[in-house]
Amino acid sequence: MAKAKKTAAKKSSKSTKAPAGKRRGKGGPATTDRITDLAQTVVAQAGKGTDPFVDIPIRALSNVDFNRKTRYIEMGDKSQRRNFFNFGQAKRFMQTMLVASKCKDNIERNKTSSIRGIFYQAKHSIKGTKEKTFDTQEECDPVLEDLEVALDSLREELHVYASSRGAMIGELTFVDSGDTIDATRLGSGGYAIPSIVEPSVIQFKKCNAKFVLHVEKDTVWRRFVEDRFWEKHKCILTHGNGQPPRGVRRLLHRMHNELKLPVMVLMDNDPWGYYIYSVIKQGSINLAFESGRMAVPDAKFIGVSSFDYERFGLSDDVKIDLDSNDIKRAKQIMEYPWFAGKKEWEKEIRKMAKNGFKMEVEAMASKHLSFVTEEYTPAKLKDKKSWLD
């Protein structure tokens, strides 16, 4: 403890956080060290008889910005001080320390946990009272997010996993937890993308792919797998069952940055498809503090575009009427700073409104079942001018 106090004493005048976005470099300390630093700072504050505090970057729209240089949504530098001797903050302060200590335990034991597992690990009655440390999961989740930003650690680095969905097949051989997996030999099922895909778990080995094709739905993915699109076009096929979960986004980010693979995105032609694309590309407002390690600013939207109805001579059978919600959502999307001012996107969204209908990837089956893999997508991949950035 003496040592802890000493180390921490040197730091006690500093805030416990570095400015957002400028924090950890590649050679930064390991997550456990950062947890220990946080704890020691608090211990030192207490040792000096001052009110212990931690500074937590603010996770709200007011502290989120689209950075035109990095081209993703970033968290700003505003933070909030959380004091222990404050009636309204003491519980949250205690919870933050408690969750941090459970994460440290798990990291040291080389175990990972779901957020539900962290909740149950940290939940207990406070001695001599009927008060519980946590009553609900909803109390625990923001504390974990606090820690992520305060420690500048990905949730995955805190050994916490989210639920997983999404799969992968294609021209990549990788190692997952010591097992070598050749993603060209996974039958029709494919590799279930886990929630934690950090380099400590997954290492890329041999890559014959020229790009990644990410599709919105598992049913569309299955069409591409059955038609062995990945083999003919030398690519990796992924899906995220709708809005892709963290593991899928992080894997796309890693494949793009480490394997230098372009990420091509194929979504439904509706505001939800635009939105999912924008999350893959720029990150989301809620998880702005993770964009730097999740976003793929170079991702391209290859379809389905509002202009494809005419471009591919589709029939009326593919049309689904826009409802008032779609129109409202399309307007909102056009005002996002990362869409606004992009002429091609403005044209695209305006065309959808003018069409009065939306189109699903699966609607291509109205031509013939494999039209999407044999004609539509190859044509879109070739025609760079049709891509949206």
Next chain:
Amino acid sequence: MAKAKKTAAKKSSKSTKAPAGKRRGKGGPATTDRITDLAQTVVAQAGKGTDPFVDIPIRALSNVDFNRKTRYIEMGDKSQRRNFFNFGQAKRFMQTMLVASKCKDNIERNKTSSIRGIFYQAKHSIKGTKEKTFDTQEECDPVLEDLEVALDSLREELHVYASSRGAMIGELTFVDSGDTIDATRLGSGGYAIPSIVEPSVIQFKKCNAKFVLHVEKDTVWRRFVEDRFWEKHKCILTHGNGQPPRGVRRLLHRMHNELKLPVMVLMDNDPWGYYIYSVIKQGSINLAFESGRMAVPDAKFIGVSSFDYERFGLSDDVKIDLDSNDIKRAKQIMEYPWFAGKKEWEKEIRKMAKNGFKMEVEAMASKHLSFVTEEYTPAKLKDKKSWLD
């Protein structure tokens, strides 16, 4: 056409369906033959100048029963005649033929399609009118179910896939679409269970497993995978992300019947957990016509049981209060014929009501993170008397 008429003429006095449950034997005709038979019967009826019809078994609670001999939910023998020359039935009749023909096309081309793909393949404007063959997916889905029961073919045999979720890892080597997959070497991610797992796609090769452990959630599954439970206990681990989709249920059925593996089920201690278990074991009311090829009547419920709170000395931290919905649902479940009269289940459900709380599998983390894999589940597996049937 002449030949078709002749073949069909012999059958025209017969109903186009055999009694439910007594239909296709193992040596029955292939799915395309059955589609052709259906079509030829209709052609023959038309050729004779009579009103074409098909008989469709009724898919409603009124025609569903729990069979105490087979121990699964079965469809009864009631059927409904659908006539072409009937104002209220003509459209549905036409849709049935149309979907059947699209399925036949796909089977012959060795392609599979999502239900959405079938909808788009079958949707078109009827020549000379503005009338569409289908307006919505909701119109198409029951037609596909009609066909499944009328042809006594699994949806998978009609080459139609559902969305997929769920994963597998463990002591099994199998072939999927020509690729040999060793499920002990799939890292942390595992094999994404596809929607179609018929013997034409998946063949079992080498099995070192002594049983299958099926868990409710992917987050729980991940705990078991990380702790390499499958290796220590020589088993196969599966999950279905909640209510398991068709592919997962069918795979459990096949592993149980072909590999002779006991199927052990680990669910949350709540009415929803009981229900999911009952679907795996006895089938569901909605898909009663598929129970024979989906259900695993010998599946065992190993936990979480209402008695485990005391049995394992759990703390109050695992308790989640029952709400009025839980209590209502528990009462309904107790009245299902497949639960009713089973003393142990009555005790179990009554105990839950008496407890006044429910418990999640993940709550075991309040002891310690791997309590569930190192102590709880091994203890439950050993203690056969604690299993619920």
